[in-house]
Amino acid sequence: MNAMTQARAPVQDIPHYRPTGDECTLFEMAHKNGLPLLLKGPTGCGKTRFVEHMAARLGQRLYTVACHDDLSAADLIGRYLLRGGATEWVDGPLTRAVREGAICYLDEVVEARKDVAVVLHPLTDDRRTLMIDRTGEELKAPPGFMLVASYNPGYQNVLKRMKPSTRQRFLAASFDFPDPETETAVVATESGLDAVRVAPMIRLAGRIRSLSGMDLEEGVSTRLLIYAATLVAGGMGLDRAIEAAVIEPLTDDEDVRTALRDLVATTW
Numbered sequence: 001m002n003a004m005t006q007a008r009a010p011v012q013d014i015p016h017y018r019p020t021g022d023e024c025t026l027f028e029m030a031h032k033n034g035l036p037l038l039l040k041g042p043t044g045c046g047k048t049r050f051v052e053h054m055a056a057r058l059g060q061r062l063y064t065v066a067c068h069d070d071l072s073a074a075d076l077i078g079r080y081l082l083r084g085g086a087t088e089w090v091d092g093p094l095t096r097a098v099r100e101g102a103i104c105y106l107d108e109v110v111e112a113r114k115d116v117a118v119v120l121h122p123l124t125d126d127r128r129t130l131m132i133d134r135t136g137e138e139l140k141a142p143p144g145f146m147l148v149a150s151y152n153p154g155y156q157n158v159l160k161r162m163k164p165s166t167r168q169r170f171l172a173a174s175f176d177f178p179d180p181e182t183e184t185a186v187v188a189t190e191s192g193l194d195a196v197r198v199a200p201m202i203r204l205a206g207r208i209r210s211l212s213g214m215d216l217e218e219g220v221s222t223r224l225l226i227y228a229a230t231l232v233a234g235g236m237g238l239d240r241a242i243e244a245a246v247i248e249p250l251t252d253d254e255d256v257r258t259a260l261r262d263l264v265a266t267t268w
């Protein structure tokens with residue numbers, strides 16, 4: 001079945017996502033017009049959930065690839081594999097998405113090897129074509145196909161920057177941690193802990209995120225707050241939950257941990 005004709009997911013099957021701006025409209029317009037979309041933002045702020053939500057809402061199949069520094073173009077496109085004594089071509093997730101007119105989400109795309117950019121270029125301009133050198137195929141992406149990629153601008157070093165020649169082929173949207181009211185609602189919904197008990201955690205997150213000069217690579221993510229709230233909902237004491245879900249994951253530095261504990265003590 002062509003992905004464009006796929007039934008939309010019933011509302012209860014659509015992953016919960018609370019918009020923080022006009023990102024849903026932007027995604028819908030990008031999809032309708034066959035334009036690729038780049039999501040920029042820190043880890044754990046809701047990018048993946050947003051894509052899952054939108055794919056389900058649009059009734060599109062989603063192929064998600066978590067990119068890493070060993071991921072090559074062949075991993076996305078496919079390769080010949082030996083099966084029962086014969087070689088057989090097996091499509092990679094990107095090829096499958098193009099053939100089916102599905103959505104392909106490349107999470108942390110800057111981590112991938114350089115040859116991935118070469119594959120993405122003809123797919124992200126008006127050609128919308130995937131070249132499969134190994135089989136000699138040139139696949140024209142059908143209307144439902146959409147490429148979504150994400151990266152975390154905060155992490156990038158000089159070697160792992162997204163080149164302007166690639167970046168400028170995408171529509172782009174910046175993501176950040178939601179405002180306190182939205183984040184409270186998200187953490188309460190995801191963890192099952194009531195909003196009144198979530199509120200102090202969100203206050204703490206705000207204070208941690210505004211810390212400067214401390215040796216923290218990133219502020220606490222919404223994901224970690226959901227973990228903490230899940231522990232508290234399960235009966236764990238607040239301080240212990242914050243220790244396990246926030247302080248320990250954030251840093252290995254004992255001095256920084258001590259400073260964070262002091263901050264926690266003055267937040268409640």
Ligand code: ADP
Nearest residue numbers: 016017018043044045046047048049190222223
């Ligand atoms: P990212 O892809 O940015 O690393 P995720 O999409 O995995 O982050 O988000 C981490 C968790 O935070 C998700 O599992 C989801 O529960 C929650 N989350 C963050 N923002 C939102 C939001 N706006 N609406 C609903 N859930 C959200």
